[in-house]
Amino acid sequence: SGIAILAIDGPSASGKGSVAQRVAEALGFAYLDSGALYRLTALAAQEAGIDWSDEQGLAQIAQSLDVRFEKDLTFLGGQDVSGLIRSEVVGAGASKVAAFAAVRQALLARQRNFAVAPGLVADGRDMGSVVFPGARLKIFLTATATVRAERRYQQLIARGESADLVAITRDLQSRDERDAARKEAPLRQWDDALLLETSQLSLDQVVECVLSWWKTRT
Ligand code: C5P
Numbered sequence: 001s002g003i004a005i006l007a008i009d010g011p012s013a014s015g016k017g018s019v020a021q022r023v024a025e026a027l028g029f030a031y032l033d034s035g036a037l038y039r040l041t042a043l044a045a046q047e048a049g050i051d052w053s054d055e056q057g058l059a060q061i062a063q064s065l066d067v068r069f070e071k072d073l074t075f076l077g078g079q080d081v082s083g084l085i086r087s088e089v090v091g092a093g094a095s096k097v098a099a100f101a102a103v104r105q106a107l108l109a110r111q112r113n114f115a116v117a118p119g120l121v122a123d124g125r126d127m128g129s130v131v132f133p134g135a136r137l138k139i140f141l142t143a144t145a146t147v148r149a150e151r152r153y154q155q156l157i158a159r160g161e162s163a164d165l166v167a168i169t170r171d172l173q174s175r176d177e178r179d180a181a182r183k184e185a186p187l188r189q190w191d192d193a194l195l196l197e198t199s200q201l202s203l204d205q206v207v208e209c210v211l212s213w214w215k216t217r218t
Contacts, residue, residue, distance in 0.1 A: 004029070004119035005134070006214060007127035010141040011176045011187060012091065013148040013155075015198055015206065016123045019141060022207045024121035027214070032114040033069075034124030034131065035094065037107050039085040040067055040076055042093030052096045059102035065110075083159075088171055095175045099182045104130075126185035128193050137217050139210060140189035143199040148172055 006023065010016045017033060024031035041062045042052060050057040068075040074082045084090065097103050104126075111131050114120055122131065128138030143151070149169040156163035179187035189195055194213060198206050 003115050003117050004136050004218070005115060005132045006119070006121045006210075007132050007135040007138045007193075008121065008123040008141050008210070009125055009127050009129070009139070009187075009190075009193065010123075011148065011179070012172055013152040014142050015148075015151060015203065016141045018203055019206050019210060020121045020123035022203070023210050023214070026207070026211060027119060027121070029119040029121050030114055030116050032111060032120060032122040032124075032127075034107075034111055034122060034127060036069075036074060036085060037062075037065070037067070037110065038094035038098040038103075039090050040065055040074070040081070041103060041107070042097050043081060043085055043090050044076060045097065046090075046093065052093050055100040055102050058097050058100060059106045062097075062103050062106035088168070092171065092175060095178050098125075099178065099184060101184045104184055125179060125187045129188075129190050130185050137214055138190065138193040139196050139213070140193040141196045141198060141206070142189075143197065145169065145173060145176075147199040 006029070008016045008020045021031055041058060044065060045052060045058055045061045048061060050061060052058070066077045072082065073080055074085060108131065111122070114122065115132070124131070128135050149165060149172050152168050152172065153163050153165050176187065196206065196209060
């Protein structure tokens with residue numbers, strides 16, 4: 001099709017969300033935060049009293065998610081859950097529900113629907129491998145565990161939340177391990193993805209790098 005896809009995958013707190021958003025804006029493309037869909041599934045399940053281990057129940061929830069993205073805000077059944085889905089608890093829940101094949105299957109079509117002309121920037125764990133295997137450019141964006149924990153810590157502090165660097169580091173590690181060890185769409189740098197190690201780079205520098213790579217593909 002004529003729709004250009006830029007896939008950015010990577011571990012949690014790698015900064016891929018901020019980068020993807022900025023790149024989408026610069027290119028005039030749509031943006032898909034696929035992690036938000038897993039977070040919303042975990043949250044909606046919790047609110048419906050469905051256990052994070054109930055694969056079929058979760059798949060039902062994922063299938064029928066009533067979600068709306070509006071600028072920086074995310075609505076679930078009309079309720080603004082933008083802050084709620086960013087919590088560490090919901091993030092851990094997202095990683096649990098995301099391990100189920102039925103949940104991933106239920107979210108597949110919804111993710112692909114984000115691809116509209118002239119293009120889409122999508123971030124997650126399996127954008128370049130499963131959801132958009134034909135993406136024009138695939139990037140694996142990462143940073144060391146220490147740098148990612150520090151970035152998440154600063155983010156929480158900036159939002160006025162309390163944060164504990166040791167706990168954050170531990171949570172990131174267990175989430176990454178679960179995401180990498182799972183059978184379904186594991187977190188991994190795939191052969192056709194370019195590695196972008198951002199530990200020593202500013203957000204501006206990362207955005208510039210992605211845009212320059214994109215230019216070579218157009
Ligand atoms: O990217 P984010 O941290 O918001 O994702 C939350 C969780 O959702 C991840 O830990 C991962 O388990 C899951 N996820 C996924 N596939 C994606 C995006 C997120 O499995 N494409």
